[in-house]
Amino acid sequence: PKIFALVPAAGQGTRIGDAVPKQYIPLAGKPMMFHALETLASVSRIHAVIAILAPLDRHWGEYDWSEFPEKIEAVFSGGKNRAESVTNALAHLDARIAKDDWVLVHDAARPCITKSLLEQFLDEVENDPVGGLLAMPLADTLKRAEETLRVAETIPRDGLWRAQTPQMFRCGLLRRSLAQRPESTDESSAVEQMLGNAPKLVQGDNTNLKVTFAEDLELAEMILLRRQM
Ligand code: C5P
Numbered sequence: 685p686k687i688f689a690l691v692p693a694a695g696q697g698t699r700i701g702d703a704v705p706k707q708y709i710p711l712a713g714k715p716m717m718f719h720a721l722e723t724l725a726s727v728s729r730i731h732a733v734i735a736i737l738a739p740l741d742r743h744w745g746e747y748d749w750s751e752f753p754e755k756i757e758a759v760f761s762g763g764k765n766r767a768e769s770v771t772n773a774l775a776h777l778d779a780r781i782a783k784d785d786w787v788l789v790h791d792a793a794r795p796c797i798t799k800s801l802l803e804q805f806l807d808e809v810e811n812d813p814v815g816g817l818l819a820m821p822l823a824d825t826l827k828r829a830e831e832t833l834r835v836a837e838t839i840p841r842d843g844l845w846r847a848q849t850p851q852m853f854r855c856g857l858l859r860r861s862l863a864q865r866p867e868s869t870d871e872s873s874a875v876e877q878m879l880g881n882a883p884k885l886v887q888g889d890n891t892n893l894k895v896t897f898a899e900d901l902e903l904a905e906m907i908l909l910r911r912q913m
Pocket of ligand 1: 691
């Protein structure tokens with residue numbers, strides 16, 4: 685089976701408060717999403733790397749793609765949420781992806797993923813019957829808040845993990861799962877709802893952070909620049 689990497693990059697990224705969509709904010713010398721696209725393309729086991737863009741994306745066309753690996757391409761099929769963006773892209777790629785090919789999904793907003801972490805992840809998941817995801821055990825103690833911002837309760841953190849990406853599942857299973865759970869905030873939560881399909885957890889790395897708020901940008905840039913040294 686082939687591995688197709690999808691990078692959903694069709695969001696608005698409004699929480700970060702910038703004029704350009706989050707995935708295009710410059711980070712260590714290039715737009716944020718280029719980091720993940722290039723790192724994914726550097727893994728020889730990955731057959732194609734596909735950015736999922738908003739239908740009206742005006743930024744992709746501004747770059748000279750002749751400089752980039754040929755494996756990278758774009759589909760302008762973003763939807764109203766991430767699950768819909770992935771579903772639309774799978775429909776668009778239907779003729780090229782077989783049911784038992786792997787679909788690896790990685791957030792455009794996780795630019796610090798490394799080639800070695802990707803390869804470790806693929807080693808762990810490529811032979812799994814279901815598929816899996818990178819995740820980190822929780823380090824912080826969790827509080828549930830009341831609306832008044834007072835602590836209502838503490839949630840025991842034993843056995844709790846924070847899901848990251850990549851997440852990788854067989855194309856057929858992923859499509860069926862997303863069709864049943866179109867509101868899922870990640871691919872794993874859709875697959876988990878299908879009886880007998882518990883995704884495998886592979887320990888990730890805290891540097892594989894998701895850039896959501898302005899301060900995450902600074903941290904991600906420090907990590908990327910330090911690796912270039
Ligand atoms: O908004 P959030 O940070 O959770 O988005 C996660 C990823 O999904 C981002 O890379 C974002 O660009 C993408 N996304 C998308 N289509 C949407 C919403 C988010 O591709 N409609």
